[in-house]
Amino acid sequence: EIKMCNFGAPKDFLAITMDPPEYEDIKGAVQKLKLISALRTTIDGKHSVDDGDLTLLGELIAKLPVDVQLGKLIVFGHLFGLLDNAIIIAAGLNGKSIFLTQSQHLVQSYKSKLEWARGTQSDFYAILYAYEAWEIQTSKGEKALARSKKTAVDFCRRYKLDHKQLNEMSDLVKEIKENLKHMNIETPVKEPKSKCLKDSSLLMELLVVCAFYPNYFYKFHNPEREPEANRTLLENDTMRSVYFLGLPMENAEHARLYYNQVNTYVESISGDGTVEDIKFEGQKIIVTFRQDARARENNIPVAAHALLKSCSARRRLTLDLYDPQRAATFYKNLKKTETRVSSSSNGCLQIPQLPPPKMSQTKIDFMIMSFNSPTSFWVLLRDDWDEYAQLHQTIEENIDDCPLADVANVKVGETYLLEYDGLFSRARIESTRPLAIFFIDHGSNYQETKQSPSLRIIPAKLQADLSVKAYAIECSMAGLQPNMLTNMSNESEWDEETCQTLTEMIKNDFETDSWSSGEIYADIRSRGGAGINKFIIKFTTVTFTNASGERIEIRDWLLSNKLAIPKTESYQVHQEAKKRLTFSEKHEAMQEHLDNPNRYVGEDPIKIKVEHKMSVERIELKGPFHTMKTRISGLTQSCGSKTVNIEPTSVNSLLLDNYPEAVNHHWMLAGNVSLGSKNETLLLRHTSWMPCFPGFGPLAILLFTPRVELRVTHDRTRLAGFLGGLGAKSSGKQSKTQSMYKEYDFEVEFDIRVGHDEILLVNKIRETLSSLLTRGPEEVPRMSQVNFLHQSREIMLSQLNILFNKEMKFKNREVPKDSKSLTWTTEEKLHGPEVPMFSKIEIPKSMRSVKDLWKEFKNSRSEPVKDAELYCPGCSKFIQHPQEKDLHFETEQHNAAMDRLRKDNA
Numbered sequence: 001e002i003k004m005c006n007f008g009a010p011k012d013f014l015a016i017t018m019d020p021p022e023y024e025d026i027k028g029a030v031q032k033l034k035l036i037s038a039l040r041t042t043i044d045g046k047h048s049v050d051d052g053d054l055t056l057l058g059e060l061i062a063k064l065p066v067d068v069q070l071g072k073l074i075v076f077g078h079l080f081g082l083l084d085n086a087i088i089i090a091a092g093l094n095g096k097s098i099f100l101t102q103s104q105h106l107v108q109s110y111k112s113k114l115e116w117a118r119g120t121q122s123d124f125y126a127i128l129y130a131y132e133a134w135e136i137q138t139s140k141g142e143k144a145l146a147r148s149k150k151t152a153v154d155f156c157r158r159y160k161l162d163h164k165q166l167n168e169m170s171d172l173v174k175e176i177k178e179n180l181k182h183m184n185i186e187t188p189v190k191e192p193k194s195k196c197l198k199d200s201s202l203l204m205e206l207l208v209v210c211a212f213y214p215n216y217f218y219k220f221h222n223p224e225r226e227p228e229a230n231r232t233l234l235e236n237d238t239m240r241s242v243y244f245l246g247l248p249m250e251n252a253e254h255a256r257l258y259y260n261q262v263n264t265y266v267e268s269i270s271g272d273g274t275v276e277d278i279k280f281e282g283q284k285i286i287v288t289f290r291q292d293a294r295a296r297e298n299n300i301p302v303a304a305h306a307l308l309k310s311c312s313a314r315r316r317l318t319l320d321l322y323d324p325q326r327a328a329t330f331y332k333n334l335k336k337t338e339t340r341v342s343s344s345s346n347g348c349l350q351i352p353q354l355p356p357p358k359m360s361q362t363k364i365d366f367m368i369m370s371f372n373s374p375t376s377f378w379v380l381l382r383d384d385w386d387e388y389a390q391l392h393q394t395i396e397e398n399i400d401d402c403p404l405a406d407v408a409n410v411k412v413g414e415t416y417l418l419e420y421d422g423l424f425s426r427a428r429i430e431s432t433r434p435l436a437i438f439f440i441d442h443g444s445n446y447q448e449t450k451q452s453p454s455l456r457i458i459p460a461k462l463q464a465d466l467s468v469k470a471y472a473i474e475c476s477m478a479g480l481q482p483n484m485l486t487n488m489s490n491e492s493e494w495d496e497e498t499c500q501t502l503t504e505m506i507k508n509d510f511e512t513d514s515w516s517s518g519e520i521y522a523d524i525r526s527r528g529g530a531g532i533n534k535f536i537i538k539f540t541t542v543t544f545t546n547a548s549g550e551r552i553e554i555r556d557w558l559l560s561n562k563l564a565i566p567k568t569e570s571y572q573v574h575q576e577a578k579k580r581l582t583f584s585e586k587h588e589a590m591q592e593h594l595d596n597p598n599r600y601v602g603e604d605p606i607k608i609k610v611e612h613k614m615s616v617e618r619i620e621l622k623g624p625f626h627t628m629k630t631r632i633s634g635l636t637q638s639c640g641s642k643t644v645n646i647e648p649t650s651v652n653s654l655l656l657d658n659y660p661e662a663v664n665h666h667w668m669l670a671g672n673v674s675l676g677s678k679n680e681t682l683l684l685r686h687t688s689w690m691p692c693f694p695g696f697g698p699l700a701i702l703l704f705t706p707r708v709e710l711r712v713t714h715d716r717t718r719l720a721g722f723l724g725g726l727g728a729k730s731s732g733k734q735s736k737t738q739s740m741y742k743e744y745d746f747e748v749e750f751d752i753r754v755g756h757d758e759i760l761l762v763n764k765i766r767e768t769l770s771s772l773l774t775r776g777p778e779e780v781p782r783m784s785q786v787n788f789l790h791q792s793r794e795i796m797l798s799q800l801n802i803l804f805n806k807e808m809k810f811k812n813r814e815v816p817k818d819s820k821s822l823t824w825t826t827e828e829k830l831h832g833p834e835v836p837m838f839s840k841i842e843i844p845k846s847m848r849s850v851k852d853l854w855k856e857f858k859n860s861r862s863e864p865v866k867d868a869e870l871y872c873p874g875c876s877k878f879i880q881h882p883q884e885k886d887l888h889f890e891t892e893q894h895n896a897a898m899d900r901l902r903k904d905n906a
Contacts, residue, residue, distance in 0.1 A: 009043075009051045010029075010030060011050050011051070014026060026050055027050045030049070030050050031049075031741060032069075033052070033058065034052055034726060034741070035726070036057075036061075036068060036069055036072045037057050037058075038058030038071075039054060040052045040053040040054075041727065056773050056775060057773050057837065060183060060781075063179055063183060064176060066090050066091070066172075066176065067093075067094055069211065069212060069671070070094055070211075072210075072211050073207070073208070073211035073212075074086050074087055074090050074176065074180070075185075076210050076211055077090075077207055077211075078180075078185050079769060079789075080207050080793075082203060083186070083187045084187055085204065086207065087173055087176050087177060088132070089127055089128055089208075090176065091169045091173045092131060092169055093124075093127065093686050095165065095169065096165050097162070098131065098161055098162055098165045098166050099161060099162065100161065105160055106312075106648070107306055108306075110305070110309045110649065110653075112161070113130075113649070114302045114305055116130040116159070117129070119295050119296060119299065119493065120688070120689075121651060121652060122208075122651065122688035123650055123688060124208055125204075126651055130159070130161060131169065133155075134166050137151050137155045138170075183784065184781075184784040201484055202484040202800070202804065203797075203800075205691055206800070208688060209669060209690065209700040209703075209704060210704040212670065213701075214635065214746065215669050215670040215673050215684075216634075216635040216636075216667060216669055216697075217634050217639070217644060217667070217668045217669070217670065217684070218632060218665045218668070219631070219657065219665065221662060221664065222657075223663075226238060226661065227571060229627030229628065230571060233627060234279075234281055235572070237525065237572070238571075239298050239570075239628065239658075240276070240290075240304060240527065241304075241627075242286075242287050242289075242307055242624040242626050243284055243285060243623060243624065243627075244262075244621040244624055244625075245284055245621065245622040245623055246283060246619065246620075246621040246622045247280065247283045247284070247319070248283070250324045252283070253328060253331070254322070254327045254328050254330070255280030256280055256331070257322060257327055258285075259605045261319055262278050263278060265317050266278075266307060269310045270289065270302075270306045270307050271303060273431065274289050274290055274303035275303075276528035285621070287624070288528070289303045289528065290528030291528050296481070297375050298573075298661070299658065300628065300656055300658055307624050308626055309654065310624075311623070312648065316620050317623065317624070318618055318619065318621070319618070319619055319621065321615065321616060321618070322614040322615060322616065323615075323616045349415045349458065349466055349467045351415070351440065351468070351469070351532050352467075352532075353470065353532055353533045353535075353600065353601055354384070354469045354533050356523045356537070356597070357523060357537060358595055359580055359583040359591070359594050359595045360584070360595075362519060362520055364381060364382070364520065364537075365516070366379035366380060366381050366515065366516055367379060367516060368506045369441075369443050369444070370439075370442055370472070371502060371506050373493075373494040374477045374494060374498075374502070375476045375480065376474065377443075377475055378442065378444070378531075379472070379537075380441070381471075382515055387468065387471070388441065391466070392423055392425070394465050395417060395426075398462055399417070399456065401461075401462070402417055402456035402457055402458060402462070403457050403459075404454060404456060405455040405456065407435070410429050410455065411429060411432070412429050413428065415427065416428075416429070416456055416458065417455070417456035418439070418453055418455055418456070419454065420439050424456065425439050425440070426439070426466060427446065430530050438530035439472070440471075441470065441472050443472035470531065472531060473531075473533050473535075473536075474526060474529060474533070474535075474536045474537075475538070475539060476538050477539055477542065477558075478539060478573070478577075479521075479567055479568070480555065480564045480565075480567060481564065481566075481693075482494050482498075482564060484804075485801065486498075486563055495563070498563050505547075506544055514544075517542070518540075520538075520540075520580065521538045521539055521580075522538045522580055523535050523537050523576065523580075524538060524572065525600060526600075533600075534601070534602070535600045538573065540555070541555055565693060567693075569661060571661060583595075626654075626656055629654070629655065629657075630655055630657040632668055634682060636743065636746045637743050637744070637822060639673070639682060640746075642679075642681055642682045643682070644681070644684060645681055645682065646685075646687055647683060647685045651687075652689065658689070659692040662693075663694075664693070664695075664751045666689065666690070666697075667689070667690040667696075667697035667700075667701075668684075668688065668690065669688055670686060670688075672684070672685040694752045694811075695750075695751060695754075695808040697748075698748050698749070698754075699752075699754075699758075699762070699803065701724065701748055702722060702724075702762055702841075703765055703766065703838075704838070705722075705725070705838075706724075706725075706727070706837065706838060707724070707728075707828060708839070708841045709723040709724075709844075710722050710759070710844050710847075711723065711747075712816060712844050713814045713815075713816065714815070716846055716847050717847075717848055717853060717873075718754075719750060719754045720749060720816040721748050721749035721750050721813070722748055722841075723745065723746075723747050723823075723824065724746055724747075725739065725740070725741065725742075725744050725745035725746065725824075726741050726744060726828075727739075727740055727824065727839070728824030728826065730827050737823075737825065737827050738824075739823075739824055740828070745822045747822060749813040749814070750813070750814075752808050752809060753871045753876040755873060755874075755875075756843060756850050757874060757897040757901055758806070759841055760901065760904055761799045761900075763840055764795070765803075766836075766839075766840070767840070768792050768795050769837065770837045771792060771836075772792050776788070806875070806877075806893075807878060850901055857870075857885075872888060872894060874894060874897045874898045875893055875898070
């Protein structure tokens with residue numbers, strides 16, 4: 001505001017106030033404004049540590065009623081075409097939390113926030129989704145105002161939201177929009193849709209990376225984390241399991257008697273029905289949770305987060321220990337009389353599991369019965385077709401003898417008959433509030449309507465005939481994940497349009513009675529879903545017949561249409577695949593052990609109440625613990641050596657590694673960073689993990705760092721990484737430079753192949769953003785000129801589309817040639833108001849030219865590939881064998897890259 005009013009240097013103006021701030025505080029505030037590019041690093045062309053010329057971005061931010069960093073989020077939200085989302089997030093971050101923060105609500109509020117984040121691991125998305133849902137509750141019209149207010153209050157109470165704070169946030173949203181309107185910045189009523197890029201989550205991720213520069217942190221890949229976790233949890237699911245320690249050894253033999261106590265404690269925190277299994281291994285108690293609905297594979301459930309959070313709220317697991325001798329006798333008699341109560345009894349059919357595919361099988365035929373996504377679909381094996389048909393014939397012949405059930409009195413776990421696609425099928429009750437029903441032999445869920453389902457009771461005379469195996473088996477494609485560039489959802493969920501298209505194609509396959517086929521990668525334990533069969537088959541390929549009679553392979557279809565990208569499977573999946581791959585090499589006894597058809601059939605839990613008079617002592621166990629606990633490091637020089645903590649209310653406060661299998665760094669950003677006691681720790685507020693795939697973190701940071709110097713490899717053929725910050729100035733010594741703000745400098749190493757074409761695309765995006773933050777004719781900001789804005793946005797999106805559609809193949813990080821850590825070699829030009837916000841990134845002169853690299857690449861046609869690393873110097877495509885080059889030269893992507901490079905050189 002001082003700069004806006006032309007009151008001179010901030011330090012001079014503030015010196016004459018009643019209570020002048022400390023000089024270091026003034027300098028720190030100026031530095032923050034320079035970091036977000038609200039001020040230039042110079043004043044009238046001369047470098048200054050406590051002053052700077054005001055930029056157009058700074059002028060716009062000064063007119064907004066939010067913190068300066070949030071102002072930047074709003075301005076760039078407009079440039080990215082995400083203004084409404086940016087305003088909501090900024091308003092939510094500017095004041096108090098919209099989630100209840102009182103100690104008595106800590107765990108449930110944290111759990112609610114995680115659910116609102118919808119698997120994104122982002123506080124920003126949690127605020128956005130919660131506010132949008134609350135806004136729907138309150139926008140019922142004037143006639144229903146009183147009723148909608150009551151509904152909104154009930155909604156807040158249910159989801160642990162602060163109704164008063166949401167109202168204040170709503171007022172701030174309106175105020176921001178009003179201020180923007182005065183600056184001619186608003187979302188057009190009929191804004192044209194981009195032809196280059198879907199309205200994807202990728203833009204949102206890039207927006208927050210841009211807005212919160214340079215608050216970047218990263219997690220190293222630890223190759224030993226998954227093997228160690230696997231050993232600690234005795235091969236139980238490392239992501240979905242937590243464990244407690246401290247059960248006395250004398251209680252280990254009859255430890256299953258404590259199931260009820262443990263289950264009651266856990267589900268009182270995590271929610272009813274969230275526990276899949278509890279195992280007792282010596283002094284260790286391992287609790288495995290069911291996977292969240294619609295969550296990506298290998299994800300840590302919300303229930304596990306909630307239980308771990310309870311530890312910080314001092315809610316510990318206490319057990320009433322039983323007298324060892326009496327408990328041992330009780331347990332022995334219990335096993336003899338088989339008075340166990342299983343989860344599937346309670347008057348229900350005892351439906352057995354199917355055996356998993358034999359370890360010697362590599363391929364199976366099946367019919368896809370239900371398709372949710374490429375990583376969750378249900379099949380009926382061809383070998384089971386006759387039995388499946390016989391089951392349905394029996395049901396149809398006897399359906400008139402099956403009376404209607406009273407839906408109000410059904411219980412979880414009971415099995416009934418319900419119509420599915422014109423035929424009555426076995427259906428199991430999964431929950432009663434709300435009513436959830438699972439079709440055992442189809443793998444699909446009952447879609448609730450206004451009318452109650454016509455459930456039929458299975459009479460006693462039919463129970464034996466219908467107690468046959470569950471025929472639906474859950475399956476998944478191995479090594480695939482959604483492509484964020486074409487995904488309308490977020491990185492953890494498959495796009496609805498993609499799933500719908502595949503469903504329609506597969507439906508044709510079902511109607512033609514042709515069999516699909518799949519090559520087996522591994523069979524693994526299920527993730528605690530609704531199926532009876534407790535295993536999942538993972539396929540490398542799945543082929544089906546479409547309406548035209550063509551055979552379609554799902555993996556190829558998804559990859560060729562840019563709807564999916566490769567991913568690394570977890571350590572446990574790799575281990576199961578390895579067992580299948582090396583099965584034939586094992587001796588006979590080991591083969592018999594590995595091929596056990598009951599390997600996924602576990603013991604039923606003991607859910608009966610044990611006599612209280614057997615209790616002799618109460619103990620408190622240690623835990624809960626999770627094997628994926630991790631640490632992060634700061635990127636900038638001022639943060640790199642400090643211990644990093646995250647505020648307790650953030651969705652990432654537990655700092656768990658959700659991608660232990662990823663070989664690349666996983667990057668996090670923070671909305672706010674503050675110093676802790678003695679300047680040795682950092683506290684992060686409002687955090688968000690970036691998408692975890694190779695290349696995203698380095699490229700995103702490269703895009704939005706004001707000044708960049710590239711580093712080349714020792715052989716001068718590739719770019720190794722870059723130095724980023726606010727640039728350098730002359731040190732006064734000959735050919736020497738000095739960093740302007742060394743504490744904010746950082747180095748990033750590329751984990752994908754980055755060449756001339758990638759830098760060309762990055763520069764075009766940076767140039768476009770910089771041009772939008774300048775003034776046009778008559779000093780009008782270009783970003784408020786609608787046509788110019790849309791044209792520039794389309795250019796930016798087209799370049800992003802090309803950049804992130806390139807092959808993002810991971811490569812090991814390389815040490816730069818003659819690397820002088822955090823040392824700038826070029827001096828920043830300090831004069832003129834036209835210095836762009838993002839400077840052009842120059843290819844180092846020491847790097848060999850594209851012409852030389854291209855000539856060498858073409859001439860290496862018959863030479864073997866050294867270390868299996870051969871990249872096209874034009875488009876950076878990885879070439880597995882020199883013979884593939886001729887085919888590669890004819891591809892559209894390669895020719896487009898070469899055209900861009902030729903035009904740039906011209």
